[in-house]
Amino acid sequence: MATKTEDVTKTDDERAPEEAAAAKAAAEAEAEADTAGTDAAEQPTDESEEPGEPEEPEEPEEPETLREMAATGVGQGAGAVVSAALGVVSLSGGWIGTVAAARETLIGQLRTSSTASVATQVKEVYGDAWHTTALWAGLFALAALITGVVVLARPAFGTPGRPQAPWIRSVAWAGVSLGVIGLLLAVLKYSDALLSLPSTG
Numbered sequence: 001m002a003t004k005t006e007d008v009t010k011t012d013d014e015r016a017p018e019e020a021a022a023a024k025a026a027a028e029a030e031a032e033a034d035t036a037g038t039d040a041a042e043q044p045t046d047e048s049e050e051p052g053e054p055e056e057p058e059e060p061e062e063p064e065t066l067r068e069m070a071a072t073g074v075g076q077g078a079g080a081v082v083s084a085a086l087g088v089v090s091l092s093g094g095w096i097g098t099v100a101a102a103r104e105t106l107i108g109q110l111r112t113s114s115t116a117s118v119a120t121q122v123k124e125v126y127g128d129a130w131h132t133t134a135l136w137a138g139l140f141a142l143a144a145l146i147t148g149v150v151v152l153a154r155p156a157f158g159t160p161g162r163p164q165a166p167w168i169r170s171v172a173w174a175g176v177s178l179g180v181i182g183l184l185l186a187v188l189k190y191s192d193a194l195l196s197l198p199s200t201g
Contacts, residue, residue: 073165079151080171086144087178090137090186097136101129127197134189141182148176 093101108124116124151172155164188194 073168076151076154076164076168077171079147079154080168080175083144083148083151083175084171084178085175086140086147087175087182090141090144090179090182093133093137094140097133097140100136101133104129104132122197130195130197131190134186138183138186138190141179141186143179144175145179145183148172148174148179152176 105125105128108121108126108128112121112124152169155162185194
């Protein structure tokens with residue numbers, strides 16, 4: 001009770017130094033608390049959270065580049081078109097077969113005398129030329145058949161799971177079909193089973 005009595009009896013001048021000292025101590029304590037909070041906030045809690053360069057998301061790996069896909073598709077597509085074109089040429093004979101037949105006709109005329117029999121003249125002038133046309137048609141048909149088969153079999157020797165474009169398969173099958181037909185016709189013409197030379201007897 002004595003202390004309370006002393007505090008009450010103190011004048012304002014006597015209490016001023018004590019209040020100033022208490023306020024200073026409170027300010028110092030608050031400053032220390034702020035400093036400790038700032039240090040704790042600046043200190044990283046985990047090594048993984050240290051500032052650094054942001055990681056770029058990894059792009060998914062593609063099974064093949066667009067260039068490889070384009071190159072493969074272009075090659076097979078070109079082969080399929082070439083196969084179909086060769087098949088058409090085997091049916092029409094082509095200019096090479098026409099030139100070869102004309103050359104064989106000229107050779108037959110030069111080698112056959114005017115006194116030769118009709119059968120000999122027909123064979124040398126027309127028969128050999130006809131067989132030459134059939135031979136060249138058969139070569140074109142065989143080339144069309146082989147090219148088409150190679151195009152169709154190509155995916156089996158490439159990257160597994162790589163699909164072949166439907167139009168490439170369609171054109172390649174057309175080339176194979178034309179090649180088979182042309183080869184069959186060429187064999188029939190060369191063996192005189194189809195459109196044989198007229199009889200002279």
